[in-house]
């Protein structure tokens with residue numbers, strides 16, 4: 296990263312190994328990420344992208360090696376395949392609940408839903424939103440806590456073209472603000488080359 300290249304990396308992964316179901320998914324995995332950088336994770340179904348994100352989020356233990364985050368633990372946001380929204384609450388109620396947990400600007404949930412083109416649907420129960428609309432709500436919530444490290448699993452799943460462009464803009468702004476991201480994706484991220492690196496995990500689709 297131009298302005299952060301000489302700074303110490305904020306995320307350091309050293310010789311990381313992961314086993315699931317008695318099988319080795321990867322081992323000897325090492326990389327570093329600086330402020331303003333994203334790492335895109337590629338690989339076949341079952342190659343271990345979600346597992347790596349869960350390791351980085353501290354949701355499962357590594358078989359060997361270490362992932363060291365230099366920031367505060369609460370500065371890490373994980374968005375998995377599931378959106379983690381309360382289906383009986385509206386989009387706005389979900390975001391207001393999330394905002395109350397972190398404090399800060401009480402107007403932010405309304406603004407976040409507006410940013411994601413969800414104003415007209417803000418008061419509809421989440422269970423009555425489409426998959427793509429629910430993903431938009433989850434991504435709108437992601438920006439509320441202003442966590443520095445984003446761990447995202449197929450963030451654009453279900454999004455239409457306009458939604459993907461919104462995601463591109465939000466991710467670029469997050470990185471420009473000194474944030475970091477590790478993103479499992481089957482599509483290349485549309486980021487400037489100096490912002491983004493790629494890592495491909497081993498083949499495992501039929502394992």
Ligand SMILES: Nc1ncnc2c1ncn2[C@@H]1O[C@H](COP(=O)(O)OP(=O)(O)OP(=O)(O)O)[C@@H](O)[C@H]1O
Nearest residue numbers: 315316320338339340341342343344345346347502
């Ligand atoms: N709870 C579990 N217990 C045991 N093995 C699991 C569990 N969850 C996943 N696995 C196995 O771990 C391997 C890696 O799964 P993972 O979800 O990390 O892959 P992925 O690269 O994210 O796949 P996809 O592209 O399909 O989302 C798979 O072979 C899967 O069968």
